[in-house]
Amino acid sequence: MRFMRLARVILTTLLFALALNACVPTGAVRSPAEIAAAQHASALAQQGQFDQAAQAWLQLAAQSSAHADSYRLQAAEAWRQEGRIEQAAPVLDKIRRERLSGDEPLRLDLLRAELALDQHDARTALRLTSQPNVSVPPSLQLRLLELRARAMKDSGDLWGAARTRVQMDAELQGFDQAQNRRQALDLLARLGIAPLQHRAAAMKPGDRMLPWINEALRQLGVSVAQPQPELQQAVGMLLPEAGANVREGYKVPAQVALLLPADGDYAAASTPIRQGFFAAYFDAGRNHAPRPTVRSYNSHGTADGAVQAYQQAVRDGARLVVGPLTRGEVAAVFALPQLPVPVLALNHPDDRQLPAGNASEFGLLPETEGAQAADHMAERGLLHAYVMISGDDFAQRAASAFKAELISRGGDVVAMTVLPSGATSFADAIKNLQLPTASAAPAPAAAASTADAATATPAAPADTGIFISMRPNQARLLMPQLRIAQVQLPVFATSHVYAGSDDAPANRDLDGVEFCDAPWLFDAQPGLPDRAAIAAKLPAARDGAARLFAFGMDAWSLVPYLDWLKAHPGSYMPGATGQLAADPFGRIRRVLTWAKFENGVARPLSGNLQIDSVPSPPPAAPAPASSSADANPAG
DSSP, rough: OOOOHHHHHHHHHHHHHHHHHHHHHHOOOOOOOHHHHHHHHHHHHHHTOOOHHHHHHHHOOOOOOOHHHHHHHHHEEEEHHTOGGGGGGGHHHOOGGGGGOHHHHHHHHHHHHHHHHTTTTTTHHHHHHOOOTTTOOOHHHHHHHHHHHHHHHHHTTTHHHHHHHHHHHHHHOOHHHHHHHHHHHHHHHHHHHHHHHHHHSSSSTTOOOOHHHHHHHHTTOOOOOOOOOOOOTTTTOOSSSOOOOOTTTTTOOOOEEEEEEESTTTTTHHHHHHHHHHHHHHGGGGGGGOOOOOEEEEOTTSSSHHHHHHHHHHTTSEEEEEOOHHHHHHHHHHHSSSSOOOOOSSSSOOTTTOOOTEEEEEEOOOOHHHHHHHHHHHHOOOOEEEEEEEHHHHHHHHHHHHHHEEEEEOOOOEEEEEEETTOOOOOOHHHHHOOOOOOOOOOOTTTHHHHHHHOOOOOOOEEEEEEEEOOOOHHHHHHHHHHHOOOOOEEOOGEEEEESOOOOHHHHTTTTEEEEEEEGGGSSSSSSSOHHHHHOOGGGGGGTTTHHHHHHHHHHHHHHHHHHHHSSEEEEOOOSSSSSEEEETTTTEEEEEEEEEETEHHHHHHHSOOOOOOOOOOOOOOOOOOOOTTTTEEE
């Protein structure tokens, strides 16, 4: 598939430049009449009258033998713009390459390569687009790579074609980038799961192709490792100049639209997000940093409502759209033929597709927590794990990511069980897992029989732990039963184990459990507004809704730095939900903080995180909050 729209824009501009260049003497002197005729041919091309432009160039070629080959080349390029490359074939045969100058020989090769592809001659096209020691000007680089990728694909080199398209990615935008990404991933997927896994295993971290292979495997339904992003430099650390009131990378559009459901099933879930967003927005004004106008739109929690809200925001002059919220809404907006205004979606669609062109995704994914739990255990030297989860979707997804990541770190999942919903006793599940128990006090040697020694349960190995993902009530039932069974392995969990507020009497059963969560819940992020002060005034910042409030805070905080994060790998934004970084595809990824229950109170393990300061926001109007599974950015 060609980038017809991109090619038309680039080549129209190129033709105009070439025509003007043709009016400048390059050896033989052009007459005023010849210069005027060249300008007329170029004007026809600029107006989209490519066939007439081609005829005008050919007429010039017939009248000027000194520049005939250059004029024929431009005639052929005009026919290509018309989508009639085959009509250019006889003209290309007449062009004498040695009489061309500048970038004209390369343009001739590109036309011949495109004609060869049209005639199913991939070998010739590949030769013409892979010549060594050829200087390629920036204006022709993308076209050369596009033709090379097509030639590689048609010749059966799927890997080479995919690598070439990945090379093009950073130079594309919007629809063209989205189209190129789909083609690159399709090429990789056609290689098959086993060959992709083999290539990935042989790559070093940081290899440019590794994220693309992993993405192709995900789209093929394979759970792959999700290593934490490299956090090298926080945004906003350097002032661009003395006396400036904004920091490095800070850039805001003139107008932002916030798309959230204000009615229907998801209105309550959007309340803490909206309030968190505006809390951070108003805080940004305390440092006199420039802020855009923000207009809120009701997406109604439906696909049609989200599309209509997006389109209305575009008509109203928005330069960035934040939202929509539900998976169905995000999928509907991403399915639009074009996104004329960039989008920061607050969820991820279900179809495993990459963000649409001109779009980014930000959500609280359970896969992130599962993968980071595996990393946390591996860093502690715990490479073997027993997995105990609820039957909820979030737990299944977290467990799948946990397993993939632990295996990638050289570990393994020894056994796994799904705890039955509503059950109060997990004795059978614990027994069936054959969890290692703490050694009982050894009996005197004379009293210990050979049979007893053979059946004794071994002590828990030092490199083994338990991973759980479940709601607090279920975890409070499980943990005492593990202790009764004398299972003393360390336990690690996702954020779902914490209700979002301290309840020491209820949570004492969870003592010792470590879990990952948003740092704002523990005031573990220096400079962020004090959570207790906000929660005292806003119900939307209390209990489990606090995560959505923090999510809304980060949704605003990303707005000024979104482009910077995408353009500077290794940069990150210290946020309320974690350290935020952008992957190569525009997805915002989080690095969470770790906490542990001690005497029924959840406390951050490593104290405060070193993060850029954010002043405290003024309170917004209070409103009740609840959550909904589909609306939750955890998806």
